[in-house]
Amino acid sequence: MEKSKNKKNVRVNYGLAQKQVLANAGVKITFLRSKILAFAMDSKKPFSFEDVFLALRDTGIHRATIFRNLSLFKDAQILREVDMRQDAMFYEIATKGHHHHVVCKICGCVESFDMCGLDNLVEEFIKNSKEFDKISEHSFEMFGVCKKCYKKK
């Protein structure tokens, strides 16, 4: 796979899909951004800074660059943050649509569900609220022990 390090006359493959997404979001296309985005698009579950860092360590990418781009992608609505109750923040592709997770309290594995079913309940909360007229977002994360971890005990 091509690397941007090769000094001159290099035709870098930025990836078609990633290029599309970045251009569409009005974000300048660079080698590292397309790499980070490619990783994000391939990932089957929410990922952390650490995951990106490990995946791209052979490019010599700097930590700050990853943080800056994750933050940029979040602002550009390319990624969204997911709170997994771990030390670090997790991310996932924002186009995946609203959904929720079940997280294993032991191994940290994640199962995603596209269903939500919370709109009625949110309405209920607003009706009873003294201080809020409108609720624009919600997070609903479930926690348990996955089948694999349960067997191991």
Place this chain on the structure above:
Amino acid sequence: MEKSKNKKNVRVNYGLAQKQVLANAGVKITFLRSKILAFAMDSKKPFSFEDVFLALRDTGIHRATIFRNLSLFKDAQILREVDMRQDAMFYEIATKGHHHHVVCKICGCVESFDMCGLDNLVEEFIKNSKEFDKISEHSFEMFGVCKKCYKKK
């Protein structure tokens, strides 16, 4: 107000309610623990390390002591952690029973609701889950802009 610093023959008021709670949880009773717990019991909403530190700064309490005791109280089921999507972790009295919050995205103010109404939905998720048999906890946090902040714009 009494301080434990006064050298000798000081009758320190540990607070009846706090003493009860600590003894009940099998936790040794000290001046600072009763102060932290008193603050926690008085607090109308989830509080952070910072809140405790400010409230007790006149006692000269050390940062590490607060962290250690918040952690201890969590393990002893006196407090529970609440994730408010801020930098720092928040806490609230664990006996307050299961409930949920609406958090203002601007000023960070919080409204609590004793209702849950998610048990059915959680059941639904378990039925559809491939990797989990049982969900032991869930978090459900809502986010919006409070009436006060909305007016200011």
Place this chain on the structure above:
DNA sequence: TGCCCAATGCGACCGAGTCGCATTTGGGAT
């Protein structure tokens, strides 16, 4: 009252995330 171990103070340390600055690079204009 005095003893012993747990609680505290203290300061070094850690790791996630940020910032300012020097260097490099993407991409539009020529």
Place this chain on the structure above:
DNA sequence: ATCCCAAATGCGACTCGGTCGCATTGGGCA
């Protein structure tokens, strides 16, 4: 293709929440 400049990156210092090990203090009990 080349030039050029703003924007992206590397770099390392810094901030801040939180932890740790060790020396000192003070609860609780005999």
